Amino acid sequence: MADNEIIVPLLPLRGLLVYPTMVLHLDVGRDKSVQALEKAMVEDHLIFLTTQKDISLDEPGEDDIYKMGTLTKVKQMLKLPNGTIRVLVEGLNRAEINAFYDNDTHFSAKLEVYEDSPEKEIEHQALMRTLLEYFEQYIKMSKKISSETFSSTSDIEEPGRLADIIASHLPLKLKEKQEILETIDVKKRLSRVIEIINNEKEVLNLEKKIGQRVKRSMERTQKEYYLREQMKAIQKELGDKEGKTGEIAQLTEKIDDTGMPEHVKETAFKELDRYEKVPSSSAESAVIRNYIDWLVSIPWSKATKDDLNIHKAEKILDREHHGLEKVKERVLEYLAVQQLTNSLKGPILCLAGPPGVGKTSLAKSIASSMNRNFVRVSLGGVRDESEIRGHRRTYVGAMPGRIIQGMKKAATVNPVFLIDEIDKMSNDFRGDPSSAMLEVLDPEQNHNFSDHYIEEAYDLSKVMFIATANNLATIPGPLRDRMEIISIAGYTEIEKLHIAKDHLLIRQLNEHGLQKSQLQIRDDALMSIIRLYTRESGVRSLERQLASICRKTAKIIVSGEKKRVIVNEKNIVDFLGKPIFHYGQAELEDQVGVATGLAYTTVGGDTLQIEVSLSPGKGKLVLTGKLGDVMKESAQAAFSYVRSKTEELNIDANFHEKHDIHIHVPEGAVPKDGPSAGITIATALISALTGRPIRKEVGMTGEITLRGRVLPIGGLKEKSLSAHRAGLTKIILPKDNEKDIDDIPESVRNELEFVLVSHVDEVLEHALAGDKA
Template structure:
């Protein structure tokens, strides 16, 4: 029989017949329904549960079709809501929703429970009672009163409704119980849920036992932290750590990092997640992850394959240096032909200021590659190269890895400057650590202590620079492709000054080319008398000084343009600062012009010999090193053995002291190239024959009178040319080095190869 009662929609609550429950009522429609029920319906209302709790103003489609007719037992009033105790009476089915004048009304039909097969009902009740007895922790699910009533033989319809009230079921499942009228059907459902709960309890017990066995303090912390993390997410309080983790995971997915790097980052990330932000280790792990991800693993620049363009860039930046340019062009050509090539490891060796470092930059520009530089001057700690282990506070990768991070590509031009300036101490030998970096066979798997994962350096074009090849350890030399850069000739220096240094200094000092005119003759004057160097650094500084003086003259004296003259140079720069060795004007007895190779290039020096009465002693002065002292002894003994051939009385050695002096006594001198010069000076002194003034010589001598080859022939030849020497005696084995000597020098000087001292004396002494 249809009836009407005020309607209340509940959220997340289902009331069963016989159940007493307290519900807070706050919506306006619900408050009206309660008031209407109390006034007109004997405090009876219908409660229907919403399908979606979020709906604020539900209609008939938003609520379940089966609800409960309830009686209002008690009302407690608050400011904005009523707290009401309801008691369930009967299941009711909603027929329609009527908008009444005082409140919404539900047209309902009461639905009674249906008794089914009696035998089956008894069996089900027994099974449920048995299940209750076997359940552990049953008191957590069902109150004691329910268990007592069950033992007394509670009615099956009441049993299901009471049991469900305390059972941990979802809203949908409870609604199914409410909508199921068959008692046996409800009993079967209850039995299923009890069995399901028993299995859940067993699983929970098993998990708890396993966790208890394995759990330690860090896992507890992890569990609590995860819980805290979930709470923060619910509150919208996402901390910076979570954003960092999200960004790192995103970068890993989006970029083609090697698999072993991805695995390493994920491993470190899991440790990072477990630690609180306040922990000191989070910063260390985050820094390590950043290093791993910021290093270039696949990024690469494309090489310039236009060989003519590369050649023109190299020529534009540097005058001369043909061997280096040729080697770079060979590398480019072979790489283009094979499409894959291990980068060579070049080592440019030469005096300061000849353009080693700037040449490396020029190579990077010609190849269209990134350029990075690392200077090894004064490095004495192996960790500077290989990095520190992460166990140390403030650990960092080595300079190689730092350079690669700075380059951001796997194939930069990497300049290792001052390779010969490395030192070693108790912290290790950095030159040994460099072996792995500069070995083409090993550097594809370079290992940095900090990064821990192998890094491929095989695509890097390493260019090392050094002033002295002797200071590079032999094991390291063996792995390098050595390219010697000699000092510049005067002609080359004039060209460099004209094409590069003068325009650069004019621009830096704000001058136009028309405001300062410098002829090649004046540039040569500056090179000869105001600089003494193998390179062009001092020359550039001298030109810079002249430019500044010009600026001052233009602004202060009102001059529009200045033409540089020798007189003006002397006025601005002072007297000539360099006095190169000059040849003798006349043929001299006992004085020979020798050739020397210094860090500033070549120079000539006079070796003087004098005899006087004494006891046969040999006196050496001029700050000579051990090698030159030995050369003097060898020369004297050779002359004693062949005295008669040279027209010398053998007895004179017993009563004569011989003094050999190398001028500029304050300057230390050493090297294996003064043997023939000393021999000639001694023979000339002892037999009285003068030595040709326009002749110079170089070479080492043996006790048998053989002339041995020397180094630095190009620099020595340039010095002789500068001094006006017309003939040079060179060891026969040095003939192959004549190809390196500039043509203008070969045109002005006659080179005479000699293989023994007799040939030297035939050419040097005036008959």
């Protein structure tokens, strides 16, 4: 209840609060505070103590102090040598400021004083017992308050005083203490202190649990440290200076430096932890170590910067490879799109063609032109799926597949990756490797390639894959569908001549220690080597013949016979012996029943003499020269066409009843097949039956139908080159092949006359000479 209002000196406290009935010492140093004390001592020793809201203020005002404080009595005052006054005060009652006075010398305030009611209710007693019980439990848990404090507290009978005394012993913030001081109602004050002490008990419980956990962790850490130190000492005695400790540190650093994705890094550290715990003598230790080594040796983020200068790339490709225009154009297209988007997925190119045409060296040039690392993996003879996907780690001697091994060699995530001999894979009971290659070569899937050994997804989408194949027919359809096929049919004689001069001869001179001045091979000699000593689509045999000439030249120079060797068409036999091959040549004069056809072979084009002879008989048709089924059918079709056109061609309608007809294609040991000899057989047959000779300078190619229509054929470029080589000047070809004439080298195109025909009548008009004999 409120008592009479009084005016007393006011002393602001910093970071301190005094409850009623409390006795404590204060050190006072501020001028106004000292003056307030002296004023109190002069009068009735009463002074009002209240707390500053902000303890940093040296000269607080009315708004900087709490309204509710404690009216106290100054018991004792002592001046210290440093000028500070030490005072002993005793709290009397709660009091609230009604009016604040700022005198020149000190502060004073008009106060309304509150006293706790002396009446004690049953509820008061219940709250007091609860508070004492909680306080006792708190003292036991805290161990910061002595048991004597509890004994003296338990003797207090006034409820309000008990709440104040216990609150003064609790480690509360200033605001919480002020809140209790401002609580006038005794019941509310007791309840609030009970609530606070209960919270403090929970905090102490948590502190205890945390402390125990920390202690256990420290004990475990100390134990591990002790054991590691012991291990180091043992390893040192055994001569192993570092042991696993240094190794683990190195591997940890490597894992951090690889730039691998977080989920892979997590796996790596998990395996490293296992490796640290497994004894070195255990077989599992080597398995885990091998796995970690693979994880840190594969490139995860390291990449080379693409050189997207399309003109520079074009120069490199042209310098290192003669011809192959379509392949070069495709690579330059890729670079151009990459320069515009900088996000194109790596293309999957398949270079298909005969051996020796430069598929592998072209892939190296592509890598060089793009400033990328190059890696080659051969799949010839691979028949086990695990060769591609790797073995599971449960197997002895397990390791990753060829793709991951290749990426390790490449050391970057964006190399040019050559998959050689992709058509030579086979399958057996161990699985189908071509099916495993589907994921590698699918741009939609290979960003998430799964190797059985690595077990973590690996991104192959930045790799430029280039596959090579000799025969597309042996590549499964689904695998072929994922690749962009670029056919390299082979080199023409002119292209081989340039390759020999610009690349092969220079390389062989260097390998055999010869200078350019010591050996000169003229163009006519090179052409003779190409025509008479090799028969191939590529240039491997050509390079071997050049190597043979270099060896013989080296012997001549070392023995002192000559200082310089010149090889020409006349003396080539001295170096390489008699010619191994021959090539078809034009007839010297027009002949009856002999037509010159043009053929395409795996090693280029050639001319084919088709001979027809008539002999008395009963219309028997004989075909010789090791002809295939398709070629035999072409001969049958030509024969049927001639029989249906006897009147127009001025041929005896019953010729087939009077004569046996023999059609022969020379070089009977060489298998020959294909439909493109149709018009050639028909022309030779008509020439034999009519007696009209066939022009010696004419070569022809085209498929024939029973009605005499001429259908298109393939390999026109190679056939035209063989015609030019043989000395022919006119070529008869199907009209539908007009678009293919542009593929023929300009130098050859200018020396040949191309006659486009759609019917056999047009063929005869250009092929047959003179009248009926």
